[in-house]
Every structure is written in C-alpha cells, then in structure tokens.
Amino acid sequence: MNNNSTDAIKGDILVVDDHLENVNLLFTMLSEHGYEVRQVINGRQALQTAQYDPPDLILLDILMPEMDGYEICRKLKACPETQQIPVIFLSALDDVWDKVKAFDIGGVDYITKPFDVPEVLARVEHQLTIVRQQRQLTEQNIRLQQEIQERQIIQQQLQQLNQELLRSNTDLEQFNFIVSHDLRQPLTSINANAQLLAIKSHRFLDEDSKQCVTRILEGTNHMDQLLRDLFAYARLGGTDTSKFQPTDCNLALNQALDNLYQAIEKSQAIINHDPLPTIRADRVQLVTLFQNILSNAIKYCREEVPQVNVSVRQTDTEYLFTIQDNGIGIEPESLKTIFKLFQRLHSLQDYPGSGIGLAICKKIVECHGGRIWADSLPNVGSKFYFTIPQYK
Numbered sequence: 001m002n003n004n005s006t007d008a009i010k011g012d013i014l015v016v017d018d019h020l021e022n023v024n025l026l027f028t029m030l031s032e033h034g035y036e037v038r039q040v041i042n043g044r045q046a047l048q049t050a051q052y053d054p055p056d057l058i059l060l061d062i063l064m065p066e067m068d069g070y071e072i073c074r075k076l077k078a079c080p081e082t083q084q085i086p087v088i089f090l091s092a093l094d095d096v097w098d099k100v101k102a103f104d105i106g107g108v109d110y111i112t113k114p115f116d117v118p119e120v121l122a123r124v125e126h127q128l129t130i131v132r133q134q135r136q137l138t139e140q141n142i143r144l145q146q147e148i149q150e151r152q153i154i155q156q157q158l159q160q161l162n163q164e165l166l167r168s169n170t171d172l173e174q175f176n177f178i179v180s181h182d183l184r185q186p187l188t189s190i191n192a193n194a195q196l197l198a199i200k201s202h203r204f205l206d207e208d209s210k211q212c213v214t215r216i217l218e219g220t221n222h223m224d225q226l227l228r229d230l231f232a233y234a235r236l237g238g239t240d241t242s243k244f245q246p247t248d249c250n251l252a253l254n255q256a257l258d259n260l261y262q263a264i265e266k267s268q269a270i271i272n273h274d275p276l277p278t279i280r281a282d283r284v285q286l287v288t289l290f291q292n293i294l295s296n297a298i299k300y301c302r303e304e305v306p307q308v309n310v311s312v313r314q315t316d317t318e319y320l321f322t323i324q325d326n327g328i329g330i331e332p333e334s335l336k337t338i339f340k341l342f343q344r345l346h347s348l349q350d351y352p353g354s355g356i357g358l359a360i361c362k363k364i365v366e367c368h369g370g371r372i373w374a375d376s377l378p379n380v381g382s383k384f385y386f387t388i389p390q391y392k
C-alpha cells in the first residue's frame with residue numbers, strides 16, 4: 001500500500017472503470033474530499049497498478065470489456081500482494097444476485113450507479129477507517145511481539161543470572177562453613193594448648209616465655225573473634241526481606257544495651273534516647289545495628305565519661321536515626337572508609353576490634369532499604385545517621 005499517504009491525504013484510492021465520465025466524477029468528488037485518486041480503465045491496468053503500488057482501497061466497476069469486475073476481483077484476491085486491499089464494487093446492475101456474487105468473491109461493499117455523492121463518500125470512508133484500524137492493530141501486534149521477544153530474552157538472562165547466583169551462593173555457603181568450622185577448629189586447638197602450656201609449665205617458664213604464651217592467646221582470641229564477625233557479615237547477604245516484622249526499636253535498643261552491659265558499667269557511659277518507633281525490620285539485625293554503633297560510641301571515648309544520645313526524626317517516607325557521642329571523633333577524610341570491611345583508624349593496642357562492626361551496620365541498613373553515614377569533629381564527637389523506610 002502507498003506508504004506515502006500522510007495525515008493530509010485521507011487514503012489512496014484506485015478507481016477502475018471504462019467509462020471516463022464515471023472516472024472523472026469519482027476523481028473530482030474524492031479528490032475534493034482529500035483522497036489521493038488514481039484511475040485506470042481496464043482490468044489489466046488495474047492488476048498491474050495494484051501489484052506495483054497497492055492502494056488503500058479499490059473502486060471496481062463490474063461491467064467492462066475483456067475482463068469484468070468479478071474476474072479482476074478474483075485475481076486480486078488470489079495474489080498475496082493485493083489480497084488484503086478492500087474492493088468496493090460499482091455497478092448499474094441492481095439485481096440482488098449481482099450483489100451476492102460481489103460479496104462472495106471478496107468485495108466489501110457495493111455501490112449502485114448513478115452515484116449518490118454522500119453515499120459514496122460515506123462508504124469509502126467507512127472502508128478506509130477499517131483499513132486504518134487494521135493497520136494500527138497490525139502495528140500494535142508487531143510491537144507486542146517485539147516486547148514479548150525482548151521480555152523472553154530478559155527472562156532468559158535473569159534465569160542465567162539466577163543460576164550463577166545459586167552457584168555462587170553455594171560457594172559462599174561452603175566458604176562460610178570453612179570459616180566457621182574448619183578454620184576455627186585448629187585455632188581452638190592452638191588456644192587450648194597454649195593455655196595448657198601456661199598452666200602446666202608455669203613454674204618453668206621465664207617472663208619472656210610467659211609473654212609469648214600470652215601473645216599466642218591474645219592472637220588466637222582475636223582471630224577467633226575476627227572469624228565470627230566475618231561469618232556474621234557473610235551471612236547477612238541472604239536476608240529475606242519478606243520475613244521483616246513490625247519491630248519495636250525501644251526493645252531492640254534495650255536488648256543492645258543489655259548486651260553491652262559490661263562495657264557500659266566499666267566506662268560509666270550515660271546513654272539517653274528518644275521514644276523510638278516501631279518499624280518493619282529483622283529484630284536480630286536491628287539489635288546488632290544499635291549494638292555496633294553504641295559499642296563504638298563507648299569504645300572510642302576521650303578521658304571524660306562517654307555520653308551517647310539516640311534520637312529519631314520521621315519524614316514522609318522514612319525514619320532518620322541519629323546516634324551522637326562525645327568521643328575522639330573521626331578525621332573528615334576517613335568518614336567514608338570506616339564503613340568498609342577491615343577499615344580501622346587505630347591500632348589494636350589502642351583500641352581492640354576487627355574493623356567489621358560498621359561494615360555489618362552498612363549491610364543491615366541497606367538490606368532494610370536505608371542509608372548510613374557519619375559526621376564528626378575530631379576531639380568533640382561523632383554522629384552516626386541511618387535511615388529506615390516507612391512501610392504503610
């Protein structure tokens with residue numbers, strides 16, 4: 001069909017009639033109403049034109065010498081390039097059998113001569129509307145098919161990724177098992193034997209050797225803690241968010257404070273908090289989150305008694321928690337790195353730790369759909385912020 005038909009041209013029509021006055025009348029009438037009209041006067045020309053540049057619609061006279069309209073229509077319907085073009089028959093014949101025959105061989109409508117202008121226009125426009133709608137449907141179908149194909153490709157890619165993820169999850173589980181079991185077993189053995197050595201050979205060891213045994217014990221204890229923390233960190237990756245429950249942050253915070261009882265007692269830390277909300281969360285992870293940030297706030301203190309304040313602010317979409325301390329503070333250039341695994345700003349001698357606590361906090365907050373960051377002034381104190389989205 002004529003792809004050049006633009007919005008201005010309402011349709012491309014081929015008129016086939018051997019009577020020039022009919023052709024001229026139709027040409028004038030249709031052109032004046034915005035249609036592009038081509039005219040031929042016999043069947044041979046009609047078939048050639050329709051095949052070479054298919055029109056949107058054919059107006060076909062029945063009574064013509066050489067090849068009549070029925071024959072032309074049959075040939076058009078038999079040819080793949082032209083079979084979709086709607087044909088309206090034009091004829092002076094008004095016998096009901098002529099009309100039936102016209103529809104039988106594939107005509108879509110029938111107009112009797114002499115023409116009634118409004119009737120011709122209405123019938124032509126009706127058929128062209130159907131053509132346009134069919135084209136729109138075909139285009140929509142093509143787009144849908146393309147979308148289906150694209151989605152199928154994405155689905156295949158997702159399946160592949162899922163399989164890879166499953167494989168790497170299995171590797172990770174194996175790795176976790178090695179970390180939690182195989183690596184800790186020899187460590188426990190070294191630790192137990194060092195303790196035995198310290199007890200049994202206490203009398204025979206000089207001060208230097210006793211120091212060595214103490215360092216072995218400290219080293220194995222530290223490594224054991226490191227492996228536990230690493231295991232806890234690796235396990236966080238597989239959090240199932242659908243299992244989050246409404247969790248009272250006051251209870252989670254109190255649990256964290258209970259767990260930090262010894263450190264609080266020792267440092268005489270003063271800890272205050274706002275009334276906290278109930279959020280959708282994993283309770284155990286929330287306790288760990290508070291505990292890790294609070295333990296830092298107590299651990300990284302200056303000479304004075306640690307003072308910690310936990311506050312919360314609610315926005316339209318999330319809760320913003322702030323945990324403020326009066327500790328040693330953090331240099332601005334280190335504020336981002338502290339959330340990375342094994343990033344410590346101090347030596348073990350100055351402050352014990354594995355450098356995993358805040359990395360675990362980051363993972364927990366992100367698993368809950370939030371963000372975590374810090375703000376600090378060296379020798380004044382730090383503020384740790386995290387957000388948790390509200391679920392309505």
Ligand SMILES: Nc1ncnc2c1ncn2[C@@H]1O[C@H](COP(=O)(O)OP(=O)(O)OP(=O)(O)O)[C@@H](O)[C@H]1O
Nearest residue numbers: 296297300329338344345346353354355356357358
């Ligand atoms: N409140 C704080 N004040 C000052 N420095 C802090 C504070 N919190 C964290 N830091 C710095 O950030 C580093 C990382 O903290 P993180 O909690 O991850 O590790 P850690 O405390 O060293 O070890 P652990 O894994 O046992 O918690 C710390 O080593 C410390 O230097």
Ligand SMILES: [Mg+2]
Nearest residue numbers: 296353357358
């Ligand atoms: Mg810590």
